[in-house]
Amino acid sequence: MALKEIPGDIQGAKGTVETIQIVPGQRGTVVTIASVFYGTDANGPITIAINPDKASFNLTILPGSNLLQVTLFSPNQIDSSAIAQQTSNGTTTVLEDDIEFVNGAAVWSPEILGV
Amino acid sequence: MRRIGSYMFVLFTILLSLGAEAKISKEHQAACKAAKSEVADAYCELLDDEFGKAMFANGSYPQNGVLLNPMSQEIPFTAAIFHEAYLHVLSSKLTADAKSLATSALQTEANQLGQALSTKAAVPQTGANANTNGSTNLVSKPTTTDLISLAAESGAFTDTVNGTTMTAQANANGLRRYLAGDNFATLKPTALDTLQHLTLTATFNVAQGGTTSATTTGQATSTTPTSITSVVLPSQNLSFSSIGASLAVYRPYTPTSTGFGKAWTAAIVKNQDAITKTSKQLFVDYQKAIPNQGSVFEGPEVKAALDTWNQKAGDDEKANDFHKFVSDFITFVNTILAELETDPSFYQNILSAAADTAQLQQVRNTILDTARGSLATFKYTYSTPPGKPATHDATAVIGYVWGKGDEGAQLTFNASGSWFSSIPAGAKYGRVKDYQISGEFDQPIGADRSSPRAIFSVAGYGQYQYSANVLNVTVANVVPGTNISVPSNSQVFTSTPGWLGVAQTKLVFNIGKGTSIPIAVKWSNKTDLLTGSDWKGQFGISYDLSALSSILQAK
Numbered sequence: 016m017a018l019k020e021i022p023g024d025i026q027g028a029k030g031t032v033e034t035i036q037i038v039p040g041q042r043g044t045v046v047t048i049a050s051v052f053y054g055t056d057a058n059g060p061i062t063i064a065i066n067p068d069k070a071s072f073n074l075t076i077l078p079g080s081n082l083l084q085v086t087l088f089s090p091n092q093i094d095s096s097a098i099a100q101q102t103s104n105g106t107t108t109v110l111e112d113d114i115e116f117v118n119g120a121a122v123w124s125p126e127i128l129g130v
Numbered sequence: 131m132r133r134i135g136s137y138m139f140v141l142f143t144i145l146l147s148l149g150a151e152a153k154i155s156k157e158h159q160a161a162c163k164a165a166k167s168e169v170a171d172a173y174c175e176l177l178d179d180e181f182g183k184a185m186f187a188n189g190s191y192p193q194n195g196v197l198l199n200p201m202s203q204e205i206p207f208t209a210a211i212f213h214e215a216y217l218h219v220l221s222s223k224l225t226a227d228a229k230s231l232a233t234s235a236l237q238t239e240a241n242q243l244g245q246a247l248s249t250k251a252a253v254p255q256t257g258a259n260a261n262t263n264g265s266t267n268l269v270s271k272p273t274t275t276d277l278i279s280l281a282a283e284s285g286a287f288t289d290t291v292n293g294t295t296m297t298a299q300a301n302a303n304g305l306r307r308y309l310a311g312d313n314f315a316t317l318k319p320t321a322l323d324t325l326q327h328l329t330l331t332a333t334f335n336v337a338q339g340g341t342t343s344a345t346t347t348g349q350a351t352s353t354t355p356t357s358i359t360s361v362v363l364p365s366q367n368l369s370f371s372s373i374g375a376s377l378a379v380y381r382p383y384t385p386t387s388t389g390f391g392k393a394w395t396a397a398i399v400k401n402q403d404a405i406t407k408t409s410k411q412l413f414v415d416y417q418k419a420i421p422n423q424g425s426v427f428e429g430p431e432v433k434a435a436l437d438t439w440n441q442k443a444g445d446d447e448k449a450n451d452f453h454k455f456v457s458d459f460i461t462f463v464n465t466i467l468a469e470l471e472t473d474p475s476f477y478q479n480i481l482s483a484a485a486d487t488a489q490l491q492q493v494r495n496t497i498l499d500t501a502r503g504s505l506a507t508f509k510y511t512y513s514t515p516p517g518k519p520a521t522h523d524a525t526a527v528i529g530y531v532w533g534k535g536d537e538g539a540q541l542t543f544n545a546s547g548s549w550f551s552s553i554p555a556g557a558k559y560g561r562v563k564d565y566q567i568s569g570e571f572d573q574p575i576g577a578d579r580s581s582p583r584a585i586f587s588v589a590g591y592g593q594y595q596y597s598a599n600v601l602n603v604t605v606a607n608v609v610p611g612t613n614i615s616v617p618s619n620s621q622v623f624t625s626t627p628g629w630l631g632v633a634q635t636k637l638v639f640n641i642g643k644g645t646s647i648p649i650a651v652k653w654s655n656k657t658d659l660l661t662g663s664d665w666k667g668q669f670g671i672s673y674d675l676s677a678l679s680s681i682l683q684a685k
Contacts, residue, residue, distance in 0.1 A: 020195055024424045045391070047398060049494075050409040060413040062406070069395065080424050082417055084204075086409040088494045090394050090501065096179070111195040113179050115203060118491040119498065122204040122409075124416065125195070126423045 017101050017108045018076075018127070025083075025110055027076040029129035033101065036071040037087060040096035040113065048072065049088045053127070054081035076129040087114065087121040099123060154178045161453045169463045170456050172210035173200065181455055186440065187447035197443070198436065200463050201423050204416055208484035211467060215477035215484070256299065256646070256672035257281035258333045259525065260544075260568065260591065262372055263293030263515055266648040266668040268589040268634040269542050269570035272505035272529040274329045274376060277304035278675040279644075282336070285668025287632050287652055288593060289515075290659035292666065295371060296336050302328040329376040335369045335516060374511030374523075390501065397500035404493050412486035419470075419479035426469050435465035505529040512551070517602050519621070520551040521563055538574040538582060543567075550600075554619045559597040564630075566593045584639050587650075591632040598623035599658040624659045631655045636668070644674035 018027040018035075027033055039046045048070060051063035054077045065072050074083070087097055094116040101108045114123045154162070154175055162174035170177075173196075180186070180197055196203045200210070255271035256279040258264060266283045277300070284294040303325035345360050398405070426432055439462035446455035470476050507527040514520045525546040532539045548563040570589035574582035603620040636650035650668040657664050 024199075045394070047394065049398060049405045052410060052413045055417075060410050062410075069398075080422055082413065082423075084409065084413045084416070086405065086412075086490065088398065088405075088497065090390070090498050111202070113176055113196060115176055115196070115206060117205045117209070119494045120205065120487070120491045122412065122487065122490070123202065124204050124413075125199070125202045128424060 017103050018110060019108070020110060021128070024080065024126050024128045026128045026130060029076050029078040031076050033074045033076060034071055035074065035085075035110065036100050036102060037085065037114075038070065038098050038100060040098050044091055044095040044097070045089055046070070046097045047088050049086040050084075051086075052082075052084045053077070060084070074127075076127060078129045080126050080128050082124060083127050084122060084124040085114075087116070087123070089116050089119050089121070091116075091119070094119065097121060097123075158452050161456055164453065165456050165460060167460050168213055169210045169460045172206040173197070173459065173463075174456075176203075176206065177452075177456055177459060180443075181447060181452055184447040186443035187445075189444075197459065198440075199423060199427075200466065201420055201426070204412065204483060205487050208480055208487055210463065211477075211480060212484045215480045218471075218477040219481060256297070256674055257283045257648070257670055258295050258297040258331075258372070259374070259509065259511055259523070260287055260566075262295060262297075262333050262511075262513065263289045263291070263335065264295030264333075264371075266636065266650050266670045268591050268632060268636075268650075268652065269544050269568045270507075270509060270525050270527050270546075271540075271542055272378065272507040272527045274301065274331075274378075275299050275304070275674050276301050276326075277308060279672060280675075281670055281672035283648070283668065283670035283672075285650070285652075285670075286657075286666055287591065287634070287668075288630055288654065288658050290657040290664070293516075294336050295333050297331060297333045299329055299331045301326065302330065327378045329378070331372075331374040331376065331511070333371040333373075335371045369516065370514060371516075372511050372513035374509060376507055376509045378505075378507045393501040394497070397497045400500060401493060401497050404496070405490075408486060408489050408493050412483060412490060415479060415482040415486050419476055419483050426466060429469050431465055432469050435462050438462070505531065519600055519602065521548050522551055523548045536573070540572040541569070542572070543569045554621065557621075558623075559600060562596055563600075564593050564595040566591065568592065582640060584637055587634075587636040587638070589634045589636070591634070593630040593632075595627045595630065597627050599625050601659065625656060625661055629655070630658075634668075645671070646674075647671050 018025050018033055020026075037046055037048055048065045051065060051072045052060040053063050053074055054061050063072050063074060072085075085099070089095065089097075096116060097114040098109060099111040099114060101110065111123055111125070114121050155178065158178045158181070159174065162170040162177070176196055183190070196206070201207050255267055255274050257267050258281070259270050260268050263286055264283050265287065266285055268287055279297075279299045281297045281299075282294070283297070284292060286292045306325055346358060349356060349358070420426070427436060439458055442458040443455060446452070446458060505528065507529075509523075509525040509527060511523040511525075512520065513523060523546060525544055527542065527544050529540055529542040544567065546566040546568075548566070549561050550559075550563055553559075553561060568589065568591040570587055572585050572587045574585050576583035600621050601624050603616055603622050632652055632654040634650055634652040636648055638646050638648040640646045648668065648670045652666050652668065654664050654666075656662060
């Protein structure tokens, strides 16, 4: 089941595992996921493992509203953008089509509403 | 005071990002500027991008998410309200009249930070090259000025006679940006910014002692011998010494190359702890500022503002009115801010988050530096040293700057060759003058390694000559009274071929505001004209015009 965008949030079914991919917004742009945090526990923000391709990660949707923070780095001299998306059964769902790099760094931080 | 300093750093980082203009059309960029709002500045690229896609007008879904929830990207959001947040926090201590002074002080501090960052390395070269009479640099450096630098130096390395020179350097891109009225410190280069790699250098001999022969036109007194038909006049002129071009292969990399990709990934792994620490802090601080983004949209004002923005954005796109599009977005963001600032600690928390995003960008720069490796430059110089044949000189320069451990320390190596520009008829020497190798270690002194109070250097230089030094001979060189006629193109050998070695130790005082004073002493086993060992001192003063506050701003 894919996540979907709602005003101010992204919504998903709690307990499901969702894979989010980050892809370059333009040809020639190199995008690397530097860190991912989702929700908090007694130790603070929860670290989410980044897949070995450094371009995707898996989330288990938590109940309620939780902040997702994805930090991206790019070595490109001219700042570009990245796209956050999900691909399921050959269908691609765009969650954010313009994650903007500023001085080589971008931070995408939507809240995910687990229902 | 420390906190204010960190805010200055954040502000400077934000100013750099706001100066970006590579991707936006000039018309849309002008519209964002005309709005006179930092919201418009921070989101201009995003607004421009969406306006081009017209997803609001077409009813496409999803529209650009960050324009529906500006809080969902922390870098533009914190940049958009940083100034206001800073002044808001200050206002508890300042009177209203003092706010404008604070804004002015912020700009001044940002300019000073810009100057500190502009040199890219702690030890850029502002003076002449080692082979120039009067240089204080035994080893050429891979980095130079970003605009124009001037240096006056006195001394000699391989020359027997001390010289005094004035060197002017101009970076082609710095000059272009200044003349075009562009921002000095943009970090988003266009194709024209490749000129940054090119620096032009000209060196002049000043206070150059010499003589000129003049024919007499008669005896002024009856006691003067009639055999005096010419006299030697002393001269003290400024004369051209050398001109050169430096092409910096400045930390070359191609983001899409396999080799760089591996280095980039390895650098990220190496710096993962710093990434995690900084981004985790950002998560915490941003969540303190905005505990729940979704609840912001539950407020009736924000809900209504979102509906209005959705409607007007589509209308503006259909009407192709970017000015209105920007203005309507600002209204929407201001409504969100009005909701957020009901929390009395909102602005303080936003300042913390802004500091975190700036720190994150610095971590990224560190990673890029790690992946890019060393500095490399190629230099060409055409020299006409006084009393000697003209030469072409080529120098390959490679430098390594320590990022950790001994931060700011630099190791530089040079490999050079010198060739005579012409060989006169009957010459007993070939085109190759000599080959040189040299190396230097620079140690910054002081707690602030990015702008050290002084730099201590030790350097070594070896020059192998295939023939003895060639000296041009004119009538002025002939020992008085010998009455020898000197044909044009007369040359003699001096000293001996073989190795000439030089060792130097130098202390460069960075006075600040772009001014530095090098003081050095050198020992060599011989000099170009004499075979005995030689001790000499070098002294200079240089000024980098990149330090002028007035040139940092776009006009």
